[in-house]
Amino acid sequence: MWKGKNRDRAGSRAPSTVLPVRTDEAHGEATGWSNRLVLGDVAHALPALAGALAGQVALVYIDPPFDTGGHFDFRATIPGARGEAPRVPVRAYSDARGLDAWLEWFHETAVLLRELLVEGGSLYVHLDAHVAHYAKVLLDEVFGPGAFQREIIWRIGWISGFKSRARGWIRNHDTLLFYAKGKRPKTFHKEYLPYPPGYMRRDGNPPLGKGYPIEDVWNAGGVDRLDSIQIMSFSGEKVGYPTQKNEALVARVVRASSGPGDLVLDCFVGSGTIAVVAEKLGRRWVACDEAPVAIHSTRRRLLALPAVRPFVVESVGDAPPAARRRLSVRSRVEGRRATLELASFGVSPREVPARVRAGVTHWSQWLEGWCVDWDHEGGALRVGSRSWRSRGEASLPLAATHAYRRPGSYVALVKAFDVLGGVAIREVRVEIPR
C-alpha cells in the first residue's frame, strides 16, 4: 500500500480524457500499417493508442525510470566542431518522483499496458533493485495470479574503475520481470547459446543438443556474452543517450517473445533501441517517449538503417514540443523543376555554452538533417526529399530539387532538425508556370 493508492482501482484504469493523436511526419508511403513513434507522456499516449490497439500488442518491453533520483542528459555531438567540447548536454529526463508517486504512476501504467496486450501477450519490465521488488508485487496484482513467468537477472558486465571502489557488495545487475497476460505466453521461442568450438560431452562424444538453453541469469557464464554498452568506452552502438540499452539484450527479448509481423511496444523508448531492433527483426512497432530528445534520437537511429520501413512521428497531449529554431530557405524554379536551398539556420545562443559555439564555424554544422514535403496540403509533413547525416558525417547536402508533374501553385513544407533535438519549420510557396 502506498500513499494515495485507491484500492477500488486495482486492475482497472481510472477513466481519463483521451487526447487526440496528431501525425507530425510520415516517413515513407505505407499501404497499410505504419510503425509509430509517439511523443507523449504514457498517461496520455497509452489511452490514446488503446482506441485502435487494445488487445493487439504481442510484446511490451519497457525500461521505465526506476526512481533513481537522478537527472539524465543526452550528449549531442556537433559534426566537425573544433575545440574542447563538441558534446553538448541536453536534458533528456529526470527520475526523482519519490517512491509513493512512482508506485501510483507505475500502477496506472501497468493497467494501461495490460489493456493493450493481446491475450497471451508478454510483458518485460526492465528495472533495478530501487523498485524491482515493489514492481513485482504490483504487477502480480494487476496481471493476476499465475501471470508472472520469470525474474531475469542481467549481469551488467565486468567491474572496473570507480565501480570497483564502491563500499560493500558491488551493484552489478538489473532485473527484468517477465509476465504474460493470462497464465501462459502464447509465443515463446526458446533460445540456445552455441557450444564452444570443440565441445565434447563427458563420454567423449559430440553434443546432441542445440546448444545451452538460455537460463534466467544473463551474461553470467562464459558463453553468454551480453555486456552493457554503457561500460564499453568505445562501443559503436552508443548514441549519446545516457540509459541506452544494448540491441543484443532487447533483441533476445523480441526474438523469444514475438514472431515476425507481431506488434511490439515500448512506451519509454529513450534512444530508440526497441524500434531499431524491431525493424531489424521484422516486427511492427509502436514506440513512445515524453522527451523530445528521445524522439530525435530514435528518428535518427531509424533513418541510419539501410532500409527503414514506413513510419510516422506523432504527438499526443501536452508533451513539450522540440525546441524551435530559425531557418531561412531560398527557392528557384526552372521549368517544372523547383530547387530549395537552406540559407541559414540558428540555434539560440542561450542553449549552447559560448565555448561550444566558438567551435562551430558554419551554421550547417548544427543540422542533423532536413526533409521536404513538396505538395503540403496541411496536416502531417509527408517526406518527399530527405537529406540526413545520422552518424555525424561531415557533409550534408543543403539543396534539394523536385520535378512537379503539373503546373500550379504549391506549398512546400521544409522541416530541419538539429543535432540537439530542435526543429525549424518553414513553408515556401512554389509557382510552377504553364
Ligand SMILES: C[S@@+](CC[C@H](N)C(=O)[O-])C[C@H]1O[C@@H](n2cnc3c(N)ncnc32)[C@H](O)[C@@H]1O
Ligand atoms: C531508461 S530510459 C529508456 C532507455 C531505452 N530503453 C534505450 O535503450 O534507450 C527511460 C525513458 O523513459 C522516458 N520517460 C520517463 N517518464 C516518462 C513518461 N511519464 N512518459 C513517457 N516517457 C517517459 C524518459 O524520457 C526516458 O527516455
